[in-house]
Amino acid sequence: MTRLADQILAHAESLPDGVAISAKGLLHLGNRAAIDQALSRLTERGQLVRAGRGIYLRPVTSRFGTRPPSIEQAVEALVTQKGEVIVSTGAAAANALGLTTQVPVRSVYLTSGRSRKMHLGRQVVEFRHAPRWQLVLANRPAGDAVRALAWLGPEKAETALRTLKQRMSPSVFGELVAAASQLPTWLAQSVGKVAYESGEMAQ
Secondary structure (H helix, E strand, C coil): CHHHHHHHHHHHHCCCCCCCEECHHHCCCCCHHHHHHHHHHHHHCCCCEEEECCEEECCEEECCEEECCCHHHHHHHHHHHHCCCEEECHHHHHHHCCCCCCCCCCEEEEECCCCEEEEECCEEEEEEECCHHHHCCCCCHHHHHHHHHHHHCHHHHHHHHHHHHHHCCHHHHHHHHHCHHHCCHHHHHHHHHHHHHCCCCCC
16 A cells, blocks of 8 residues: 555656646556545645545645645646536626625635535635536636626626626627527626627627
8 A cells, every 4th residue: 555655646746736636547556446545545644635536636845835736726627637617606707807896705616517615725615516507608708707797697787798898808798799698588688788789789
């Protein structure tokens, strides 16, 4: 077991910072049960950090000591290894777009995967399963607008859309208009109305 753990650690240390290892990617070193046991032992020792089921990251080492990987690194690991769509919440998107001054106090993300929590040292990251339409245009400005509008709700969406229309480039707003068919009726109607007012759909 010690030899297997050493082999896993050596493999992890050969990877660039922020690159995750998966239990499935280590099966050339031993059977799954032995791999899982060795990974669990390395995690207990603090030599690896569990980012998700079967996914692990090395702690970041600096002259100030070691610390858990960043939330961004852990999220990227899940996206790469699991193939999940993971995006910021509507509240975070609305704040980033200047539609609200409320700053989210917790680290929460929307995901195409299951709802769960992840512990990175003292930080707790929450993943909430979201409907497909809230994940459209992942990690694109137009997608951030969709999530911000979803968070604001039907009563505020139209006014916010007019504000966003003035701030967005025509190409980004066009991307939002093109995605309207994937949105719920209330939001699609608001997008269509604002696009029509600005001549986007006049043709």
